[in-house]
Amino acid sequence: MNLLVQTHVAQAARDVIAAWPVESFIAVNPLAAHESTRFEDISEPGVALTLTVPQYRQAFAAGRITRADLRSAVRERLSEVAGFAPVDTGIEYRSAADVLVDDMLACHHPEPVDDAEPGDALERDVVKWVAAYVDPDPRWQMPGRQHGLYAAWRRLAIHDPHLPRTARHRLSLLPAHAGPALEACLHALEIRDADTVGVLRAELRALPGWTSYLKWRSEHTGDVDLSDYLALRLALRVILDLPTVLAPSPETSPATIDDLWERAELLAGPAGRRDDVAAIAHVLALHPRIDHVFTWQAAYEGHYRAALLDGLERATAVPASADVQVVMCIDPRSEGVRRHLEADPTVETFGFAGFFGVPIRFQSFGGRGAVDSLPALLRPRHAVTETPAAPQRARKRIRGLRALDAAAHALHTTENATATPFALAEATGWFYGLSSLSRTVTPTLHRTVAERWRNLVAPPTPTEVTIADAFTLEERVTLAEAGLRMMGLAQFARLVVLTGHGSTSTNNIFQSALDCGACGGNPGAVNARAAAAIFNDRGVRERLAARGLAIPADTVFVAALHDTVADTIEVLDPHLVPASHTAAVSAFTARATQVADQLVRERAADLPGADPGQSLHRLRARAHDWAEVYPELGLAGNAAMIVGPREMTRGIDLGRRVFLHSYREEVDPTGDALQSILTAPLIVAQWINHQYYFSALNPDTLGAGTKTIHNAIGGIGVLSGHSGDLRRGLPWQSVGVGGTLLHEPLRLSVLVQAPLGRIGRIVSDNQVLRNLCDNDWITLTARADAHAAWHRYTPYGWSRISTPTLETETP
């Protein structure tokens, strides 16, 4: 392909954010390409950046936003307000901030214009062929697939009876390969060089879900790229005589007319004198009507942040020593477990990214394929497998797995052959009928029986992860030191439980969205096991001691898994627990069982269709119910991240809304650990936060819509109905119920306890952090220590904020 055309493709595609397949769902900020732009300056057709003014006013009426919040937001966003003298409104003198708040409450806002992009004329043909090409498990493999998407499509489409005869003839005259075909199509469509990028960008925006997925695939699988896709689209336009469109430029959006005088007259009232109206208008000119929603949003977030800071004043002390230390993922769902566990003063908890600092590609014993259990920010470099601890049982398991695999394969083949499905239905229909009935009526029993049957055929065997093969000793020591310094763990209990998390649900294609984001949308069990093995490694401990991090000889690390639906915590690899610690592990398990019951009931209060009064069995049965669309609420409600010692938050109910990362500056003399926290877990938390934010505000464009009409395409993604764009983002059932939002769309409030100079230096050194903080994608608030004042990060330096007090003023 001509280098210039390739450059045009790259230019057109650079704002496309890759979307992970739904089977390994990774939350991303769908507008990440705009992070170098101020949040409120983004212009994306069909995308809402905030709630609407009527929704904010509803929150105001309910006391969720107060007048004090609005005043603070106005002062924060419009520093010029401070220079204004009180304004004579004709009735009384009011501060400029109050005048602006009055205006926000009174002024009329027209209904937002629906600027959704028009439908795609090529949708039917493009979706049909692209889906056939990328389907990982098709009935028939697409012939010629090895030549790439465009070439394979062209070979088949020449014979496609759905295309008119003339179109097929024209297609046969186009080049056989994507690069030359793209050039030929641009020429045939008479696209000028200056317009090429705009035309290609418009083609990529026509089906943004498919485009985002293909970008991911080009970066990870490499069997398709966007040049192929664009060649196919433009070839269709050429052969069907369809005109191209040019992507609109944000600059061409019509300016909004601001009715400043009318707004001022409204505030001055019918008796208002012309001078009063003019004085009010002078103030209102600071705050155009189109900016109101962003001030409302700042007030909405400010109210939550003030309440959070206020709550931190009530934190309780951490016990001087603990019998058990539990390290859990920063995921907000861990907060509830930690709070309940700490009701026992002998338990101390820590927060750390759920991959426990051990990024791996994992292949289970006897398993097929491998999973990348690591944050999406990293490329896998260490392959970890399992070694069976009992060879005899391992052989039996392998035989059983082979038998199950063969049976599944035979069933699949029989289902998909031409004639055999009829015979299959005749022979086994009664069995599947009964099975479906039991699955519907008694889902837990069905699950138990299926599991027992599977365990009978292929009995589980104890294994150990193979860290020594995957990491050199120096790598293990580096990871262990980084982990301890990042979570501020320098005093050790006899038992340290590294607890990953995973979710259990049935018939849920978005299952991986409920698993651990730091583990690439997988359960965190294997990372916890690998980390425990590293921390228990004698060689690692010797070198850590030389670096000032001495782990006592009688301290044992064990791995565990938190099931976020049942809230149970299962200790993994019990065969590796030394006899000296089995009693401590048993005591922890008993405590965790009580906590699980308390937390399931607590969560039931928020879960649609659940009631805290229901039996625990019924509440937990949601995990196995194939009709349940709300097995749990995932990370709905996430709003903040706190980086600091547990003393900041212990004893406070944070409502499972906060990412909690432990950190102690005294364990991190160089500041490297804080840098790692702010450049990795914070980035992942921000991705998750914005995924929820935009899915809640834009369920039709940046969210996946309702689950009830989803059709799955392999493990790639879902369509709403039988065709159309591949849906992006989270389903409506992750962020709302009925017409009501379950998730409050709040941008992430980050609170850090560490020296301000250190934080500032880290932000200054990193372009992504600068973008996020300077452009209002997140807010950063910090204090040097528990007794210091809170400061807010601004592009001009730290700004001290007054002692937080949550004003209870209502409308």
Added chain:
Amino acid sequence: MHGMTAMTKVEIIVPARDAPGMRDLIAAAGATGYTSVPGVSGIGHHGQHCGALLFNDVDTLTMLITVLPHERAGELIAAVRALLDGRSGVMFVTDTYVSRPDYFQ
């Protein structure tokens, strides 16, 4: 110069997430290879850039270095300029000399 062969050296520093696109362009321009240096640090138009990060391969800078004959360099330089337009990143072009020209043809 001591029997060395004159060629063009192109050095590009871009955010790591933009590096694959640049590598594709270098390959498409007919360069026979390149050197990739991840996690470069320094100060530039957009401020400071720290070096490699422990748990983030994406939000750092990558430097790509390639050498190619003069006649093939022009097209690559024009393409990289276009791709850098409005984005973070810089390109340096210098004359250089190589001892094994056949490696770069």
